[in-house]
Every structure is written in structure tokens, then in C-alpha cells.
Amino acid sequence: MITIQQLSKRFGKLQVLDDVSLTLLGGECVALIGPNGSGKTTLIKAILGMVVPQSGTIFFKGNPIGRQWEYRRDIGYMPQIGRYPENMTIGQVLDMMRDIRKMPEATLDKDLFDVFELHNMLDKRMGTLSGGTRQKVSACLAFMFKPEVLILDEPTAGLDPVATELLKDKILAERSKDKLIVITSHVLSDLDDLATQIIYMQDGRPLFHKSLDVLKEETGADKLGKAIAKVMAKEAAGKGVTV
């Protein structure tokens, strides 16, 4: 559904994305992992057209995104840090998004809105919300318009355990509907239940792109965390570094 070809992005002297080529298909839940500053968020922002790459192309359903904007109708994005106008209330933010996306009320997906019980705090201003509540609003907005692609940047950061489980259930439900879900997270145990494919980014390029099962088989580990640790250890050994 999304094809990335030789994507490169530099911020000043810093090479954030270095010749990235990836193919992401529907029905998969792709976990994008890697150390801080490895280019995960930049890659996501490039897909959303928020960051303009120096070279390379991104194809969305076969069409290059260039400076297009219509394709974003099919993407639900949950940012790492949900930032909203401080003076607007939750209700106003939801209304505004509905207004922008122009979807009939009846076809909206309000599951998360209901399970997170946001209807109790529609009048609260965004500026007064806790980080977790903001995340709930972001999650709600990402899923509300039934997009074909969901891009979730650190979705569980800041959420309480109950909300995390509710969100994970929702992600699993959407995965079974043949949607493409891209998640970045540092909480590997969360990804264990969700991801079907793993992309490991380092220094702006994907080190590997494998399905979770293959990765576990190769490393002989039963958990994603252990598998990644083993890969990293092997990588370090290959470079002649003792861990």
C-alpha cells in the first residue's frame, strides 16, 4: 500500500534518513523500532508529507505523493506528542476534524471515543489536559474516520495500563480488517501481541525488515525484546565490539 524508494532526508548536516527503501502492505501491522534519533518519526512525517525529503519517492497506493494532499484522507495519524490549540475544548477539536474530513456522523468510528469515556470531558480545554488524556484524544481522532492506513507514533506512551489494553484491542480489531498499521514504540512487550512485521532502523536506514515469526525463529527467542537484543549483540560482535 505504501512503497518508499531511496528516500533521503538531511536536516542541515545531520543525515536523518539515508536511502530508505521499504514496501508496506495492507493487512500487516508493521512495528518500526530503533534507538532514539534513528529516523523513525522523520520517516513517518515524510509519509504524511510533513517533512519534504531531499531525494526519493513515496508511493501511496501506486501514486507518488509529491505535494499531493488528498491521499491523507486515507491515513489516520496519531502523533508522538499530540499538540492541539490550547484554547480549544476537546469537543471543538473533534468537531473541527469532523468538519475537515467531511464524513457523515453515522459512519464515524466512535469505539475509542466511547471506551475512553471522552464524552464526560468534551468541555475541557486542551491546554488543561494531562499527557495521557491528550493521547486518548489523538488515538480517538486517528481511528475516527476509518482510514485504510493507521500511523501510530508511540501510541502507548503516557497511557495508563487500562487505556493501553483498550487501545491494543482496537489496533488488533483494525488489523483484522486488512488495514495497514504502522507503529513505532519503545515498549517492545506491547508490540509482541500487535506486530506482524518488524523494521529495525538505525542511523537513518532500515537494518532489517522481517516478519516477527521469522525473526523469532532466526534468533531462537520467544519474545520480541529478546530477539532484538540478540540481533543487536550479533551486530555488535560483527563490528568487533564486546558487549
Added chain:
Amino acid sequence: MNKIVKYVIADLLRSRTVMVYAAALLVLSFSVFSIEDNADKGVVSLLNIILFVVPLVSIIFSTVYLYNSAEFIELLVSQPLKRRTIWLSIFTGLAGAVALAFLVGVGIPILLYAFTPSGIMLLLCGMLLSVVFVSVALWAAVRIRDKAKGIGLSILLWLYFALLFDALVLFILFQFADYPIEKGMIAVSMLNPIDISRILILLQVDLSAMMGYTGAIFRNFFGTGWGMAITTLVLLLWVAVPVCFSTRFFERRDL
């Protein structure tokens, strides 16, 4: 586009700064007109304050607003919206709100005390000037990522247009006093929207007699239909050019 304009204006009105600005202008204009008994004298007194305050408030307020709504802009960019639409809507909302505040704050006293050609000209020029400086603020804010630097630049720009430019013009005038530079002065005055407004309003008040030979040349140029048309066009260019450049820059910017 209209939707975003609506939300920008709603957001601006909630922040109350625009309301305070309108109220301050209202108090200022009323007090000026109640001190001066002659309407034209009132307009001239008000003119000097307005040419100072309006650009300052328009440019600083817009720059601060743009930096503070970085989140809002980021949110909009991730939605299925054209970047050009987002940017132009923000401009329309900001310019509309600031110009409206001016219209309310200065328009009501003018309607009551000085409903004369000079008063109406003051109103029109003030509104256009508000929009010009919103437009300049947009350009400053899009070029510079750092909030403090961006606000610094907009203060510098205001200083340049409100004070430094006139000082430079005076310097040139004295240096070339022996040469016939009157026509050139008209061209030079076009480089500063505040100067254009000042000349346009002063000519309506008939104070041009006090401006000597240059004043007569100005009268000949700005007093005619063509002169007015060109001046209006130049003021509109002062709105359009910065908006145009900032839009082009915003379309390619990383967020």
C-alpha cells in the same frame, strides 16, 4: 478554506488580545477627539499615534500568534488539506481579526467625530496597514524557526518601517538637497507602507501646504486619480508580495 478561517478567528477571539487591542484603540481615539475640537486636527493627532501603534501591534501579535499556533498548524498539515489553503486561511483569519479590531476601535469614534474625507482615509489606510503588517509577520515567522529570533526579526522590521526608514530618507534628502530629487522621493516613499499612508492622509487634511515644494509635487501625484490608483496598487502589493513569498516557503517547509 472557510472552515479553517472560522476556526482561526474563533481561536483569536478566545485569546482576548484582539478585544483588548480594539478597546485600547477605542479609548485612545475617543480621548484624542475629545481633546481636539477640530475634526481635522483630531485626525492628524490620531494619525501619528496610529501609524506607530497599528504596525507594531499587527506585526508582533501576528508573529506571536503564528509561533503559538505551531501545534495547530502541524495538526492541520497532517490532515487532508492543501498547505496553501492552510496558510492562506491563517492569513485571512489573522488579517480579518486585526483589521476588524481596528475598524471597531477607530471606526466608531471617526463616525461620531470626524466623518470627513480625511477621517475615512485614515480608517482605510489603517485597515490596509494592519493587513500589510500581518502579511510581513507571516513572512518573518515562516522563515525563522526559533520563536525568540522570529519575534526579534519582526520587532526589527517594525523599527525599520516606523523609524529607521524615515531617518534614512532624511539623510538622503539632506545629502542631495541641491539636486531635484522630489520625483525620486515619491518613488522612495513607495518603499514604506507607513509613509504611503501618512502622505495619503496628510494630503486629505490639506496640510501639504506646509510641506513645501515636495508637498506640491506630492499633491500633484497623489492628488490625481492615477496617483491614487498607483498608490492603492502599491499598498496592495505590500500585502500580496510577503503573503506570496511566505506561502511558497511554507509549502516546502518541514514541520
